[in-house]
Amino acid sequence: xxxxxxxxxxxxxxxxxxxxxxxxxxxxxxxxxxxxxxxxxxxxxxxxxxxxxxxxxxxxxxxxxxxxxxxxxxxxxxxxxxxxxxxxxxxxxxxxxxxxxxxxxxxxxxxxxxxxxxxxxxxxxxxxxxxxxxxxxxxxxxxxxxxxxxxxxxxxxxxxxxxxxxxxxxxxxxxxxxxxxxxxxxxxxxxxxxxxxxxxxxxxxxxxxxxxx
Numbered sequence: 639x640x641x642x643x644x645x646x647x648x649x650x651x652x653x654x655x656x657x658x659x660x661x662x663x664x665x666x667x668x669x670x671x672x673x674x675x676x677x678x679x680x681x682x683x684x685x686x687x688x689x690x691x692x693x694x695x696x697x698x699x700x701x702x703x704x705x706x707x708x709x710x711x712x713x714x715x716x717x718x719x720x721x722x723x724x725x726x727x728x729x730x731x732x733x734x735x736x737x738x739x740x741x742x743x744x745x746x747x748x749x750x751x752x753x754x755x756x757x758x759x760x761x762x763x764x765x766x767x768x769x770x771x772x773x774x775x776x777x778x779x780x781x782x783x784x785x786x787x788x789x790x791x792x793x794x795x796x797x798x799x800x801x802x803x804x805x806x807x808x809x810x811x812x813x814x815x816x817x818x819x820x821x822x823x824x825x826x827x828x829x830x831x832x833x834x835x836x837x838x839x840x841x842x843x844x845x846x847x848x849x850x851x
Contacts (some may be wrong), residue, residue: 653832667734673742680731681743690749694807701752701803703794707744711735721812721821754803764837768845771838779833783841787826792849806843814840 646683666680678687681699689700697812699707713719714728715735737741737745772792775783789795792802801809816827817834 641812654776656706665677666731669734669736671737671739673739673744674746676739677743677746681742684727689747690753691805694805696809698746698752698804700750701793702744702747703798704741704744704748705796706738706794706799707747709797711740711743712737715740718821718824719822721815721819724821752800752803754849755805756845757806760844761842762850764841765845766850767838768841768843771834771842772845776833776838779802781830781833794844801846802849804843804846806840806847809843809846810839813843 677685677689683698684693685699689702690698710719711728711732713733714724716769717725719725719728732740757813771781772784775781777788783793784801787798788796788801792800794800812822813827813831813834815821816825817831820828822828834842
């Protein structure tokens, strides 16, 4: 064996030895793997290492309410969430999660810092309408203020999720699910969003993405 091949072989051997003792999360049925490791090695592919995803199609989990994450992961695990991302991705990933791992994942994301992004393409009028819906609702349409359940700073409260800094594309997608399907059963959102127009949904989603400090 020449010196180059020998060096390569030794390097690979050392790398394998160094990785052999690492906690690995690729075995999704291993109850000993911590939630933190799952978050860093599996969930990060879609949600980012710190719960701040690059793609607007995936929800921002950083700073999310622990109770909300626990509830959603258990709903994925039991197949109660029927929206396409649920059965395409999360059903399989959550299938073998233990309650302890779910609690650990929720705690990990709750302690991450959510990052705000500007609401590109939104004007002052649209953001003002979104602020109105968030703070006052639409009384003439019997739409309650978002802050009634999600908190005055959009931070979420217990089983109600944090909305502040969430991607507007993701929020609109979920509002459409609540409004037009039965894929997210068991929440009050079906009735809340029913009267919202497309412009209403776009306005409140843009406002929440760029939520003011």
